[in-house]
Amino acid sequence: MGTKQEHTRIVKQAAFSLDFDFCGIARAEMLDDDARRLEKWLSSGMQGSMQYMENYFDLRVDPQKLVPGAKSVITLLLNYFPSQSQNADAPKISKYAYGRDYHEVIKSKLKNFLEMLREKIGDIRGRGFVDSAPVLERTWAQKSGLGWIGKNGNLITKKNGSFFFIATMITDLELQYDDPFVKDYCGSCTKCIDSCPTNAILPNKVVDGSRCISYFTIELKDMLIPSQVQGKFDNWMFGCDVCQDVCPWNRFSKTTSEIELQPIQEVLNFSLRDWEEVSEESFNKIFKNSPLKRSKYSGIKRNLRFLSAEQSFQTTPQSSNNL
Numbered sequence: 448m449g450t451k452q453e454h455t456r457i458v459k460q461a462a463f464s465l466d467f468d469f470c471g472i473a474r475a476e477m478l479d480d481d482a483r484r485l486e487k488w489l490s491s492g493m494q495g496s497m498q499y500m501e502n503y504f505d506l507r508v509d510p511q512k513l514v515p516g517a518k519s520v521i522t523l524l525l526n527y528f529p530s531q532s533q534n535a536d537a538p539k540i541s542k543y544a545y546g547r548d549y550h551e552v553i554k555s556k557l558k559n560f561l562e563m564l565r566e567k568i569g570d571i572r573g574r575g576f577v578d579s580a581p582v583l584e585r586t587w588a589q590k591s592g593l594g595w596i597g598k599n600g601n602l603i604t605k606k607n608g609s610f611f612f613i614a615t616m617i618t619d620l621e622l623q624y625d626d627p628f629v630k631d632y633c634g635s636c637t638k639c640i641d642s643c644p645t646n647a648i649l650p651n652k653v654v655d656g657s658r659c660i661s662y663f664t665i666e667l668k669d670m671l672i673p674s675q676v677q678g679k680f681d682n683w684m685f686g687c688d689v690c691q692d693v694c695p696w697n698r699f700s701k702t703t704s705e706i707e708l709q710p711i712q713e714v715l716n717f718s719l720r721d722w723e724e725v726s727e728e729s730f731n732k733i734f735k736n737s738p739l740k741r742s743k744y745s746g747i748k749r750n751l752r753f754l755s756a757e758q759s760f761q762t763t764p765q766s767s768n769n770l
């Protein structure tokens with residue numbers, strides 16, 4: 448077996464031994480088409496107040512600028528589809544946030560991944576990323592053959608749908624590259640576009656981040672959510688899963704076996720009243736390692752106020768808007 452082949456086998460074996468569900472590899476190269484798409488997205492203001500999306504444009508579209516000498520981008524997927532659901536009357540939380548913060552879970556796996564590769568292959572250079580770095584993770588997943596970008600903007604696997612986190616490792620190791628996933632299995636379906644409560648899904652797989660409920664409930668730091676979206680949140684308090692819940696490919700989701708991602712009991716059991724009454728001290732204690740800490744107590748309270756105003760809005764609808 449050639450060295451490249453042998454190294455590729457080691458990489459994939461290490462990924463599966465750490466319980467990643469899928470692993471694909473792409474050549475580390477400049478992303479020209481994505482640079483154009485990203486530029487258009489930014490110039491249309493679709494990042495809203497997520498200013499970090501405007502930073503490091505050059506690094507975001509060129510892995511060799513992010514990791515000098517980079518040859519390969521390894522993409523790893525981790526399934527987070529939970530086995531249980533929330534209390535039915537509770538304000539809704541996106542499934543990705545049921546368990547422990549995935550940044551922590553995946554960072555520790557990436558550290559072990561690199562150690563395993565160094566042990567078996569030698570002194571390679573590698574940097575692991577999940578979410579917070581200037582890396583176009585969905586693009587790399589598609590380029591590594593793991594799935595296609597759906598009309599809802601998410602990376603969808605044909606085998607198990609889209610409820611996956613994406614992580615990448617950029618390395619100077621030369622590997623065998625997987626074929627990009629060229630097919631698109633959305634066909635004539637438009638369920639996600641038709642169901643998005645805030646009309647954030649635009650044609651050509653463009654999602655306007657600044658209209659997405661996930662943005663309003665998690666990323667927006669203002670103490671007020673704009674009144675234009677009042678009446679549209681459908682009880683989502685943290686994130687939104689509508690465009691994935693309606694996707695026919697998510698019929699094939701299977702429950703995650705990752706222990707760290709098992710739901711925090713309060714996420715499942717809290718009622719609306721519990722959410723309204725929880726103290727800041729208890730919130731910080733219960734959600735210390737949860738993705739909910741990104742919104743902070745004040746953000747969750749803001750979202751609850753918005754949802755409660757929304758209830759009264761729905762009973763007395765006012766002017767319409769074009770969102």
Ligand code: B12
Nearest residue numbers: 481541578584600601602612613652654656659661686687
């Ligand atoms: C900013 C961000 C957001 C913002 C903006 C969303 C957006 N559309 O960009 C907000 C806060 C709204 C958000 C929401 C969510 N997010 Co988010 N988000 C990110 C982040 C940090 C950057 C995304 C980005 O670069 N956006 C800029 C746009 C232009 O890029 P893009 O959407 O990725 O699109 C690129 C490709 O899809 C490709 N592309 C687009 N069209 C086409 C067409 C073809 C033919 C091809 C080949 C390629 C292609 O080109 C685009 C740019 O070049 C990534 C992590 C990361 N570093 O990548 C996570 C990430 C995309 N989010 C993730 C998740 C889970 C979510 C939510 C589901 C969370 C939730 N339940 O509330 C929602 C889903 C909303 C949606 N429908 O997109 C996951 C996606 C997993 C997956 N299976 O796809 C990621 C990868 C985080 C992770 N590490 O797991 N998110």
Ligand code: SF4
Nearest residue numbers: 643659660687689690
């Ligand atoms: S996450 Fe919700 S608001 Fe955002 S694009 Fe999907 S359906 Fe629309």
Ligand code: SF4
Nearest residue numbers: 597598633636639694
């Ligand atoms: S709901 Fe339909 S159009 Fe949207 S991503 Fe899924 S298959 Fe594609």
